[in-house]
Amino acid sequence: MWVKLKDVSGKHTLRWEWYDPAGKLYHTTGNYEINKDGMTRDYSTSWHRIAIKGEKAAALKGKWTVKLLLDNTELIANKEFEISEGFDLYKYITRGPTTKVKPDRNKWALIIGIERYKKTVSVPYAERDARLMRDYLTNYLGVPEENTITLINDNATKAEIEVLIKDRLKGLMMERDTLYLYYSGHGIPADETPYLLPYDGDAESPKITAYPVEDLYKDLDLLPAKEVFVFMDTCFSGRSGREEREELIVAGARPGILKVRDPLLLSKKVIAMAAAKGNQLSNYYKEKQQGLFTYYLLRGMAGSADTNGDGKIQIRELAQYTAEEVGAASRRLFGLSRQQNPVLMPTPLGERDGLSIADVLR
Numbered sequence: 001m002w003v004k005l006k007d008v009s010g011k012h013t014l015r016w017e018w019y020d021p022a023g024k025l026y027h028t029t030g031n032y033e034i035n036k037d038g039m040t041r042d043y044s045t046s047w048h049r050i051a052i053k054g055e056k057a058a059a060l061k062g063k064w065t066v067k068l069l070l071d072n073t074e075l076i077a078n079k080e081f082e083i084s085e086g087f088d089l090y091k092y093i094t095r096g097p098t099t100k101v102k103p104d105r106n107k108w109a110l111i112i113g114i115e116r117y118k119k120t121v122s123v124p125y126a127e128r129d130a131r132l133m134r135d136y137l138t139n140y141l142g143v144p145e146e147n148t149i150t151l152i153n154d155n156a157t158k159a160e161i162e163v164l165i166k167d168r169l170k171g172l173m174m175e176r177d178t179l180y181l182y183y184s185g186h187g188i189p190a191d192e193t194p195y196l197l198p199y200d201g202d203a204e205s206p207k208i209t210a211y212p213v214e215d216l217y218k219d220l221d222l223l224p225a226k227e228v229f230v231f232m233d234t235c236f237s238g239r240s241g242r243e244e245r246e247e248l249i250v251a252g253a254r255p256g257i258l259k260v261r262d263p264l265l266l267s268k269k270v271i272a273m274a275a276a277k278g279n280q281l282s283n284y285y286k287e288k289q290q291g292l293f294t295y296y297l298l299r300g301m302a303g304s305a306d307t308n309g310d311g312k313i314q315i316r317e318l319a320q321y322t323a324e325e326v327g328a329a330s331r332r333l334f335g336l337s338r339q340q341n342p343v344l345m346p347t348p349l350g351e352r353d354g355l356s357i358a359d360v361l362r
Contacts, residue, residue, distance in 0.1 A: 001066055002047030002307050003077050009040040015069045016048040021062030021083075026050075031072055047307065052083065079309060089288070089299055093132055096139035097361035103144040106177045108225075109137045110164060111150045114185035118154070120203045124284060126184040127152055129233060129294040133182045136298055140361055143180065156185070158198040158209060165219050178227045181220065184291060187213075187234035189279070194236035214265075221267040229315075229357060230272035233291040235282035265345040271315055271352065273297070273322065277343045283330050292333075293342055296325040303360040313358040319344035 013031040020026045027050050035044060046068075052058050061083050068077035113130020115123050134150055137143040151160060173179065186197040188206040195210035202209040213232075220228045265272055275282040275293035283292040297318070299305075305313050305321035323342045330340035349355070 001049065001068075001077075001079060001309070002045060003068060005034075005044045005046070005076075007040075007042065008035050008044040009038070011035055011038050012071055014046055015072065017067045017069070018050055019065040019067070020057070020060045021064060022060075023065075026057065026060075026064075049307075057083065087299075087302075089295065089302065090132065092302055093136045093139065093298065096135075099361075101140060101142040101361070104142040105144055105147065106174070107137075107141065107143040107147060107180070108169070108173060108177055109134065109143045109148045109180045109182070110169070111137075111148065112156050112161065112181075112183045112185065113150075113152050114156050114197075114199050116153045116199075117186065117197070118200050120186065120197070123185055125290050126233075128289060129184040129291050130182065132290070132298065133184075133231070133294065136301065137180055137182075140301075141180070141358060154199050156199045158201060158211065161196075161198055161211060165216065165223075169223055173224050175224045175226060177225045178229070179220070179223065179225050180229050180231075182231045182233075184233040184294060187232070187236040187282075189236045196232075196234065217265050217267060217270055217272065220270050225269060227355075228267075228270045230270060231294075231297060232272065233275045233282060233293045233297075235276045235280060237276075237279040237281055267346075271349070271355075272345045273319060274343045274345070275326075276340045280340050281338050283334060283338055283340050285329070285333070292329055292340060293322070293326055296322050296329070299325070301358045303362075306360050311360045312356040313360065314353075315344075315355050315357050316349065316353055318357060 012034050014029075014034055015031045016029040017025060018027045029048060034046060035041065050057065063080050063082050066077075066079050066081070067075060070076045111130050111134045113126045113128075115126040117123075130150065130152060134148060138145055138148060149164060151164075169179070183196060186201075186203070188195045188197045188201070188203050188210055190206045190210075194213045195206040196213060196216065197203060197206065197210050200209070217230075220230065275291065284290070285292045285295045288295050300318045300321040301313055303313070304325075305318045307317050307321070319342070323344075326340055326342050330338055
């Protein structure tokens with residue numbers, strides 16, 4: 001939960017208090033100082049959260065209350081939330097919302113999921129991830145089925161992907177349209193440059209057989225669209241993180257050896273979220289049978305990222321939620337050696353900071 005304080009001047013303290021369904025104080029931050037320099041500010045933002053999964057709180061079902069006190073006495077925020085039985089993301093997405101979302105002909109989706117490759121190791125759960133993302137976009141975001149293009153496994157060739165992005169979509173979309181592009185599959189590094197590996201790509205020859213991510217961003221920027229959202233569940237380490245043990249995709253791709261720079265994104269219409277930074281691995285979530293990034297990305301879009309409780313998921317909220325959850329889960333599941341930190345680009349978002357990407361629907 002977060003709050004934004006307006007017209008702040010002087011030194012103050014804040015205290016967050018979390019009460020369980022029985023009304024007992026579960027956790028408090030104690031009083032801590034804000035605006036320590038005493039200067040006048042138009043706005044000051046503060047936030048706090050508690051862990052639930054794997055903690056005592058998970059067993060305390062029912063309505064919780066969180067309170068925020070200013071200077072130890074003034075109650076400035078009071079919000080209720082509920083902890084219920086486990087949330088099944090797969091069922092939530094596939095069944096759709098209670099009230100059907102009207103299709104929006106100004107929305108488009110390009111979904112790419114490559115689990116089985118022609119010339120390299122597979123990417124477990126990539127197909128499931130792609131199909132679940134497609135279901136979310138059509139069921140909850142109102143992307144019409146006829147505006148949804150899904151490329152799975154051997155359909156996702158280099159030629160097909162590039163023809164769609166460089167040519168075909170230009171003739172289909174208009175300047176008021178929004179495109180959602182999702183990719184789950186291998187990424188490959190070459191000379192510190194990241195590439196997306198299509199079904200028929202050769203991991204040892206990415207400059208010829210793969211798609212440079214920076215070129216992808218430039219091509220998307222040329223589309224006649226108002227906004228383009230890109231979600232990539234991949235990594236550019238030259239290794240696969242979708243197994244218990246890492247598998248090499250590129251010869252010699254050992255931790256700390258390959259250097260990969262994050263691709264440059266300067267577009268005013270394209271916003272991208274990538275599963276990992278630099279040469280980190282993009283891990284899998286065996287319990288959920290999904291990529292770790294995709295699971296928390298969809299979980300966030302389903303409502304968990306709505307930190308201010310306004311019923312809308314802002315891209316900033318989604319990026320922050322996904323980064324925190326994926327980072328914590330990767331450490332818990334794999335340890336520091338497979339730490340994973342999703343990346344939002346461009347950063348900062350500037351005037352697009354408050355842009356909403358989804359409504360929270362039940």
